Amino acid sequence: MNAFLKRVWIALAATLIVSLAAVVLPDRVQIDDNGRVHLGAPLAKPSGSASAPVPEPEPTSPALTRDEVDKAIRTAVRAAALDPEQGQSTAPPGSNVNRTGWTAVLERAAAQSKMKAICADLERQGWVLNPNRDGDDAARSYKRGGWYLLVHTRGKTQAPSDTLSDSQTDLTMTGLQLNLSDVPLPEMPLPEITLRMR
Incomplete structure (x- = not known):
């Protein structure tokens, strides 16, 4: 039992x-x-007729390297009239090929417009906005070439820090490479369960 x-x-x-x-x-x-x-x-659904053409899979962008993602981040930061050197990398070169990022402290009044400019340039570069998010003003996530990129601002209330004043906030870009298609999933038959109500 x-x-x-x-x-x-x-x-x-x-x-x-x-x-x-x-x-x-x-x-x-x-x-x-x-x-x-x-x-x-996504799996292609079988068509009702054998003669009907099979739908083409959605085109996917070529896989990106970490260096290419770093370049995309720097380009978007410059497009927002910010200097990438004024911020700092959240993952130093050579530390992890599947993770990268950039962060800087900005005045809260300017952070929102800078974030919007960064997001607009990422979309110009071909990054696709995550459809599961509603374009939140505080955070947006993108995907391209096997990478997910989160752009967000967070204030002192969300991330208490002695280095932030009440008028400042962090502007952060976090990149993570995910390839779930390479993860093997063992087939495990589920046991049949019968419940009897008395």
Whole structure:
């Protein structure tokens, strides 16, 4: 009986994890009608007619290197009339090829317009705004070439710091490389469970 309960709990935990992943990253994790999990690009739905053309998959941008993401960040910062050298890297060169970023302290009154200018230039460079966000004024996330880039401002109330005055805030860009299609997901049959109500 203990082995059966253990299998039930493992199955429930796996289902919960996959369901949360499908909500957080709907463009990377899909669950089909049969309950099978697919990682990577969305699955093409079978057409009703054999002669009907199969829809083309959505074009994806080529994979970017960390150096290319760093260059995109510096270009966007310059487009906002800021000097990249006045800020600092959140991941020094050579520390991690899958993570990068830039941050600077700005006057709160100017931070919002600078962030909008940065976001406009990222979109000009081909970065795609995350459709799951509603274009929040305090944070926006983008994706391109296997990278996710979060641009946000945070005040002293969200990140207490002795270095920030009440009129200052942080403007931060955080880049993270994710490739969920390379993560193997073992096929695990779920046990059949029958509940009887008395």
